[in-house]
Each structure stands twice: as C-alpha cells, then as structure tokens.
Amino acid sequence: MKELTKREEQIMEIVWRLQEAFIRDIVNEFPEPQPHYNTVATIVKILEKKGVLQSEMIGNSNQYRPTQDFAAYREEYLESVKEKFFDNSLPKMLAHFAKKEKLSESEKEELIRIIKSK
Known part of the structure; x- marks a missing residue:
C-alpha cells in the first residue's frame, strides 16, 4: 500500500471522479484559491511514480487516469490500517470504531445483523 499525502488524496479524488484528466482539468476542479499548475503537475508526477496514476500522451500533453478504482484503493487502505x-x-x-462512535442500539443491532449475514 502506497501512503498518500492529504494533497495527493485530494488530487486522486478528482481523478477518480473524472476518470481521466489533464493537469488543467485537475486544477480547475479545486475551489478558489486554486493551487498553481506547476504544484499540481509535480504532485501528479509523484503519484505516477507511486504507481497510482498512469499517463498517455495526447497531442503534446499527458492525460492521466487512475491505475485502480476508488473501491480497490479504499479496500487496500483499510486493510493496511487494520494491519498497522x-x-x-x-x-x-x-x-475501536464502535466505542469511538458511541453507536445507538439500532446501529449496534444493524452491525450485528451485517456480521451474521456474512
């Protein structure tokens, strides 16, 4: 599991939503004040080196797409949290989460029902 920084996760959330994107597309998805193009480009290159993005040259620009969908990433991430x-x-x-969240009785019952159904 490759750990992602907060900014890397923000960029990945955008790319997962768009499915494929140029750097400019990613920048445009950020709220104001938007990060600088070069900042996003640097982070995208890091994400590509980490293997979570792949690129394809379209014209004279790279178009990026995720190497796995969000559900697969979430599964891998939660597995690493469980292990770590x-x-x-x-x-x-x-x-841990049941105690921290202070689940209601109905939520506890729902959780038990889900566990028993598996």
Whole structure:
C-alpha cells in the first residue's frame, strides 16, 4: 500500500471522479484559491511514480487516469490500517470504531445483523 499525502488524496479524488484528466482539468476542479499548475503537475508526477496514476500522451500533453478504482484503493487502505493499528484483527478494529462512535442500539443491532449475514 502506497501512503498518500492529504494533497495527493485530494488530487486522486478528482481523478477518480473524472476518470481521466489533464493537469488543467485537475486544477480547475479545486475551489478558489486554486493551487498553481506547476504544484499540481509535480504532485501528479509523484503519484505516477507511486504507481497510482498512469499517463498517455495526447497531442503534446499527458492525460492521466487512475491505475485502480476508488473501491480497490479504499479496500487496500483499510486493510493496511487494520494491519498497522489493530494487529490485523477485524474485531479489534470494529470495537475501536464502535466505542469511538458511541453507536445507538439500532446501529449496534444493524452491525450485528451485517456480521451474521456474512
């Protein structure tokens, strides 16, 4: 699992939504004040080196697309969190979030129902 910085994740969220994008497309998706083109281009190159983006030359510009969809990334990310912080234990991970979120009785019942259905 390749760890992404907050800004890298912001850029990836845009690319996942657009499916394919040029640097200018990515910059335009940011709210004001938008980051500088060169800043985004640098981060996109880092993401390409990390293997989460791939590029294709279209005319004289690179068009970027994700190497995996968001669902696959989320799965990989959550698996790494489970391994890193919860000794690779799903029950420990679920217990942590259940305690932290202060689940209502109906939410607890729903969680139990989901677990039993698997």
